[in-house]
Amino acid sequence: AQSVTQPDIHITVSEGASLELRCNYSYGATPYLFWYVQSPGQGLQLLLKYFSGDTLVQGIKGFEAEFKRSQSSFNLRKPSVHWSDAAEYFCAVGDPTSGTYKYIFGTGTRLKVLA
Amino acid sequence: SQTIHQWPATLVQPVGSPLSLECTVEGTSNPNLYWYRQAAGRGLQLLFYSVGIGQISSEVPQNLSASRPQDRQFILSSKKLLLSDSGFYLCAWAGGGGWSPLHFGNGTRLTVT
16 A cells, blocks of 8 residues: 655754755655644645655755655755754655545654753 | 635534534635544545535545535535534545645644534
């Protein structure tokens, strides 16, 4: 079955440290890939997206993600985390071969940043 | 620019009461519209989506329903709420006619007591 997996439920990093959040998908074809961030009690904000082309994608707030077809992954990275990055992060996919416009989300990774 | 409005922000309803959550989008035409529910530790669950007026696709069989009476209006309803309907409900839109990122409203926190 098609699925999106975020293996890490919680991650804690120190301010200034690097960050990598994992996302794996299980789809027959290369899906469209997205990362969103959610602050407590708020809606989701798009960080970046991948449809095709360059596999390293730059987003807002200093985030980037790399699509690796061989690993079915789309991991989110940031070189130096700021305290304001503490939030919940969601990976999402859309299947361009499905004939629908459904977006499926992972279960999220909650990021805590230590001062 | 496009904006999405979702209300109310919070709602406390007794079991068995009806529900109506409304979402409207401004600044775009023929958007694809979505309702998601978010429960703690379970990510976002797609409930309904619509690619046009009167077209509703249901993803999860339950006592909720959705309607799209106008191009940019999406309503989530229930005739009788259950305790299990408690959660954070998010409306979202995406550009119609192809794939584009979702844009979310600020959500409605529903507590069924």
